[in-house]
Structure formats: C-alpha cells, structure tokens
Amino acid sequence: MSDSNAQLIERRNRLLGRHVSTFYDDPLHLVRGDGVWLWDAQGRQYLDCYNNVAHVGHCNPRVVEAIHQQASTLNTHTRYLHEGILNYIERLTATMDASLTSAILTCTGSEANDIALRMAEAVTGHRGIIATDATYHGNTALVSHLSRSNIPEVGFGLEHFFRYVPAPDSFRIEDVSGEAFADHVAERIDELNKSEHGFAALLICPLFLNEGFPAQTEGWLKPAADVVRKSGGLLICDEVQSGFGRVGSHFWAHQKQGVIPDIMVLGKPMANGHPVGATVTSEDTINTFRKKFRYFNTFGGNPVSCAAALAVLDELQEEQLTQHAKTVGDYAQLRLNSLKKKFPFIGDVRGSGLVFGAEFVNRPNDTASDKTPAVEFTDRVVNVMREKGVILSKLGRHKNTLKIRPPMPFSLDNTNQLFDTLDEVLSEHANEIIKA
Numbered sequence: 001m002s003d004s005n006a007q008l009i010e011r012r013n014r015l016l017g018r019h020v021s022t023f024y025d026d027p028l029h030l031v032r033g034d035g036v037w038l039w040d041a042q043g044r045q046y047l048d049c050y051n052n053v054a055h056v057g058h059c060n061p062r063v064v065e066a067i068h069q070q071a072s073t074l075n076t077h078t079r080y081l082h083e084g085i086l087n088y089i090e091r092l093t094a095t096m097d098a099s100l101t102s103a104i105l106t107c108t109g110s111e112a113n114d115i116a117l118r119m120a121e122a123v124t125g126h127r128g129i130i131a132t133d134a135t136y137h138g139n140t141a142l143v144s145h146l147s148r149s150n151i152p153e154v155g156f157g158l159e160h161f162f163r164y165v166p167a168p169d170s171f172r173i174e175d176v177s178g179e180a181f182a183d184h185v186a187e188r189i190d191e192l193n194k195s196e197h198g199f200a201a202l203l204i205c206p207l208f209l210n211e212g213f214p215a216q217t218e219g220w221l222k223p224a225a226d227v228v229r230k231s232g233g234l235l236i237c238d239e240v241q242s243g244f245g246r247v248g249s250h251f252w253a254h255q256k257q258g259v260i261p262d263i264m265v266l267g268k269p270m271a272n273g274h275p276v277g278a279t280v281t282s283e284d285t286i287n288t289f290r291k292k293f294r295y296f297n298t299f300g301g302n303p304v305s306c307a308a309a310l311a312v313l314d315e316l317q318e319e320q321l322t323q324h325a326k327t328v329g330d331y332a333q334l335r336l337n338s339l340k341k342k343f344p345f346i347g348d349v350r351g352s353g354l355v356f357g358a359e360f361v362n363r364p365n366d367t368a369s370d371k372t373p374a375v376e377f378t379d380r381v382v383n384v385m386r387e388k389g390v391i392l393s394k395l396g397r398h399k400n401t402l403k404i405r406p407p408m409p410f411s412l413d414n415t416n417q418l419f420d421t422l423d424e425v426l427s428e429h430a431n432e433i434i435k436a
Contacts, residue, residue: 004029004041005026005027005029008029009022009027023386023391023393024382024383024386025383026383026386026387028040028046028386028391029041033048033054033058033059034057034058034059035057035058035059035060035407035409036048036057036058036406036407036409036410036411036414037058038058038391044389045389046386046389046390046391047389047390047391047414047417047418048391048406048407049390049391049392049404049405049406049410049414049418050391050392050393050403050404050405050406051391051405051406051407052241052246052268052269052405052406052407053268053269053272053273054269054272054273054407055244055246055268055269055270055272055312055316055407055408056272056312056315056316056319056321056407056408056409057272057407057408057409058273058407060272060311060312060315062311062314062315063271063272063274063308063311063312063315065311066307066308066310066311067274067304067307067308067311069307070084070303070304070306070307070308071304073303074303075302075303075304076302076303077298077299077301077302078105078296078297078300078301078302079296082303084303084306084307084310085105085301085303085306087306087310088105088306088309088310088313089102089103089105091310091313092278092280092309092313093280095251095252095313096252096264096280097260099260099282100260100261100264100280100281100282101282101283102280102281102282102283102285102286103278103279103280103281103286104278104279104286104295104297104300104301105276105277105278105297105300105301105305105306106276106277106278106279106297106300107275107276107277107297107299107300107305108138108267108275108277109137109138109238109240109265109266109267109268109277110137110138110139110140110143110267110277111138111140111277111297111300112240112265112266112267112277112278112279113137113138113140113143113146113203113236113238113265113279114138114140114142114143115279115289115295116201116203116236116263116265116279117129117142117143117200117201117203117236118289118293119234119263119279119281119285119286119288119289120200120201120233120234120236120263121200122285122288122289122291122292122293123200123234123262123285123288123289124198124199124200124201124232124233124234125198126192126197126198126199126200126233127161127197127198127200128161128162128163128192128193128195128197128198128199128200129146129161129162129163129200129201129202129203130162130163130164130165130185130188130189130192130199130201130202130203131146131147131162131164131165131202131203131204132164132165132166132167132168132204132208132211133148133164133165133166133167134148134167134210134211134212134396134397135147135167135204135205135208135210135211136210137203137205137238137265141156141158142158145158145159145161145162146162146203148164160197161197163188163191163192164188165181165184165185165187165188166181166184167208167211167212167397168181168208168211168214168216169211169212169214169397170214170215170216170348170350171214171347171348171359171371172371176217177217177220177223178216178219178220178221178222178223178224179223181220181221181223181224182223182224182226182227185202185224185227185228186227186231189227189228189231189233193231199231199232199233200233200234201228201233201234201235201236201262201263202224202225202228202233202234202235202236203236203238203265204221204236204237204238205237205238205239205240205241205242205253206221206237206239206242206252206253206254206256206257206259206261207241207242207247207253207256207352207355209241209242209355209395209405210241210395210396211396211397212350212357212359212395212396212397212401213350213351213352213355213357213401214350215348215350216257218256218257218258219257219258220257220258221254221257221258221259222257222258222259225259234262234263235259235260235261235262235263236261236262236263236264236265237252237253237254237259237261237263237264237265238264238265239252239253239254239264239265239266240265240266240267240268240269240277241268241355241405242355243264243266243269244269244270244312244316244408245316245321245322245325245353245408246269246325246352246353246354246355246405246408247325247352247353247355248322248323248325248326248327248329248330248352248353248354249326249352249353250322251322252264253352256352262281262282262285263279263280263281263285264278264279264280264281265277265278265279265280266278266279266280269312270309270312271305271308271309271311271312272308272311272312274304274305274308274309275299275305276300276305276306276308276309277300316408319409321408321409322353324408324409325353325354325408326353327412328353328354328410328411328412328415329351329352329353329354329355329356331412331415332351332354332356332404332415332419333349333351333356335415335416335419336349336351336356336357336358336419337349339358339419339422339423339426340358342423342426343426343430345360345361345362345374345377345430345433346358346359346360346361346426347359347360347361347371351404354405354406354408354410355403355404355405356404357395357401357402357403357404358401358402359373359396359400359401359402360373360374360377360378360381360400360401360402360433361373361374361400362374362377362433373398373399373400374400374433375398375399375400377400377429377432377433378394378399378400378401378402379394379399380429380432381402381422381425381426381429382394382402384425384428384429385421385422385425388421388424388425389421390417390418390421390422392404392418404418
C-alpha cells in the first residue's frame with residue numbers, strides 16, 4: 001500500500017470512524033471516470049466491471065449537461081410546484097405495468113424500501129415481512145432487519161416482525177419451477193398469521209442478485225407471488241440492482257419473472273450517481289399510505305435529481321442499451337462457459353444481460369453434495385484482477401461467486417479484455433484451489 005493510501009486511510013479512520021469498509025486488500029484511490037473506465041491517483045486506468053451506479057457510464061455527457069442546466073436554473077423541494085418530478089414519474093411508469101402509476105422519490109434505496117414496508121402495513125394492516133436469508137435491502141433501522149447478516153447488535157427491537165426463507169440456489173437446490181420456494185414462503189406466511197403481527201409483504205430482488213443471481217426459468221417467481229396474493233399480502237420487488245434494462249431481455253427483472261409487483265423499489269442507477277431512489281406503486285396504494293403516514297423528503301424529487309434521472313432514461317432508450325445488454329450478456333455467457341470447460345474449479349456460470357459471474361468450488365468433481373465454496377480463492381481472484389486493472393467483486397451466501405455488473409455501455413471489446421484477463425489470472429493461480 002502506498003504512503004498516500006495509508007495517509008488517506010488514517011484520515012478516514014479519524015474523520016469517518018473505524019471499520020468503514022473499502023474494496024480490495026490494497027484499496028483504490030480513484031480520481032476520475034469516463035464511460036466504463038476509471039483512473040487512480042497515480043494515473044493508472046481500470047476497466048470497471050462492477051459499478052452499476054454509473055448506469056449509463058461514468059460522467060455521461062447527457063447526464064452531466066442535464067445536471068448543469070437544471071442546477072443553473074433552480075433547485076428546491078417538492079412543496080413548490082415543478083414539472084420536473086411529474087415529467088419523470090410519467091416517463092418512468094410508462095416502462096411498467098399499467099397498475100404502477102405513482103411514486104414517491106427519495107435519495108436512497110434504503111429510504112425507498114423503508115417506505116415500501118410502511119406502505120404494506122398501511123394497505124394490509126399487518127407488519128409481518130418475509131425476505132430471503134441471504135439478501136440485502138438497505139440500512140435504515142427497519143430495513144436493516146431484512147438482511148440476516150446486517151441485523152444490528154443493538155437497535156429498536158424490530159426483529160420480531162421479520163421471517164426468512166432459504167435463498168434460491170440453482171447450483172445446489174433443485175427447484176426448476178419455483179414451487180419449493182413458494183412452499184417456504186407459504187410456511188412463513190402461516191407462521192406470521194399465527195402471530196400477533198400478521199402477514200404484510202414478501203420483499204425480494206426479482207433477480208436474487210445478492211443471493212448469487214441463481215439460474216431461473218422465466219416465470220420462476222410466479223408460484224411465490226400467487227401464494228402471497230392469496231394470503232392477502234403484497235409483493236415488493238426491489239429493482240435497485242436489477243432494473244433499468246440490465247437483464248437485457250426486459251427493462252425490469254420482474255417482467256422476466258412473469259410477475260407484477262404491488263410495490264417497486266428503485267435506487268442506485270436511477271440518476272447515474274446523483275442520489276435518487278423511488279417507491280413506485282398504484283394510485284390507491286400511494287393514497288392509502290399518504291393518508292396513514294406523514295412523509296416528506298426535503299431532497300427527494302428535487303428538480304436537479306429529476307433532470308439527471310430523466311437524462312438516464314433518455315440515454316437508455318436512445319442508445320438502445322437494453323438490447324445492447326442482451327447482446328453483450330449473451331457473449332459473456334459464451335466466454336464464461338469456455339472458461340468453465342477449461343477450469344474444473346468453476347462449478348457454475350450464470351447471469352442475465354449485464355450481470356453475470358462464475359461460482360468457484362474446491363472439489364467440483366465429487367458428488368453434488370460436495371460443492372465446497374472456494375471462498376478464499378474467490379477473494380484472491382478479485383484482488384489479482386484489481387492488480388491487473390479490472391474491477392469486479394464477489395457475492396452470494398458464501399461470497400464465492402464473481403459479481404460482474406458493469407456500466408451499460410460495456411462493449412464486446414471490453415468483454416474480451418475482462419475474460420482474457422480472467423483466463424490469465426485463473427491459469428496463474430489454479431494451483432491454489434484445494435483438490436479432492
């Protein structure tokens with residue numbers, strides 16, 4: 001680690017508090033971005049295969065200009081009338097089912113999920129929430145309990161409102177139709193309905209991205225959605241990571257899953273790095289929420305944020321980036337499967353559009369029950385890739401699946417650079433895998 005990085009980390013510890021996380025064994029000090037590229041303080045260039053926040057590319061000119069123009073004109077909150085927020089919500093909801101007509105804009109996905117849970121209580125009169133046991137949906141006092149690995153040691157005693165179902169795992173758990181997952185949901189619903197809390201909602205990422213984006217047939221989530229609806233609960237789809245064309249086949253991942261959510265939650269990529277989130281639902285649901293809860297957000301839906309978010313929609317549609325994500329994603333699957341044939345420790349490859357990855361295992365040639373996650377090896381691969389100028393990460397229950405989720409303009413040439421480098425790294429470090 002360079003002296004400058006050491007000094008920055010010392011300042012972070014003093015000014016931000018200790019235990020603030022950084023990526024990689026040798027943290028990156030980034031100073032500039034452009035498209036799918038990032039540069040560090042020493043001028044070294046990196047291929048960004050991770051950051052979906054810069055959804056249409058780092059420092060996208062259309063978004064930068066929209067922010068500049070609106071910031072030069074007016075910025076205030078939504079207690080004054082302004083067309084910007086109305087124009088944006090109309091454009092946004094036009095990409096969704098006709099039942100999803102209205103939205104509350106926030107600054108983060110955490111806030112948006114917090115609102116979604118309160119909406120579910122307002123509509124159903126119940127507070128019981130179901131999530132998977134290997135997910136993440138944000139960090140407010142309420143929302144943090146959705147993530148079993150993120151539950152605070154101290155807090156406000158909200159954990160009794162939550163129940164968890166096993167996260168889908170297509171590599172280890174056979175559930176081709178989604179019926180087994182739906183059965184788990186039904187069990188937790190029954191448990192909540194026997195409690196004083198009742199059942200309000202199932203909240204999931206329709207791509208199950210933090211769970212390792214398991215392979216699923218189209219419509220896989222429909223059995224669980226049917227169980228939720230029959231029980232009088234709401235389906236909340238958190239599309240913070242999976243939305244805005246990333247899956248390639250559809251603009252929203254829930255469309256690929258064959259379901260229509262009662263509430264959608266959006267965040268990170270909405271405005272290409274400008275802090276914007278949203279809770280989208282029907283007019284009836286939003287009015288029920290507004291009647292039962294007083295909610296105002298000073299910065300949510302401000303004119304500059306809406307201008308940035310609208311520019312992202314323009315860029316996605318005019319540059320046909322959803323179709324582009326499918327083309328590049330299909331090619332990425334070919335490259336991944338070629339690597340799987342070459343390296344037996346790649347136990348599984350999966351993905352949809354511009355989110356894809358490979359799961360590493362220690363003993364892939366034994367029985368199906370012996371697919372031991374190669375956690376340390378995966379971490380090593382991520383760090384060596386960073387040393388070679390390619391930024392990616394890892395995720396899943398065991399953190400042994402590569403998380404590759406680049407900005408949407410990521411090209412076929414970028415894909416070749418990524419997998420040529422990965423091939424090189426895996427060849428150099430193959431002897432580090434534990435053999436059976």
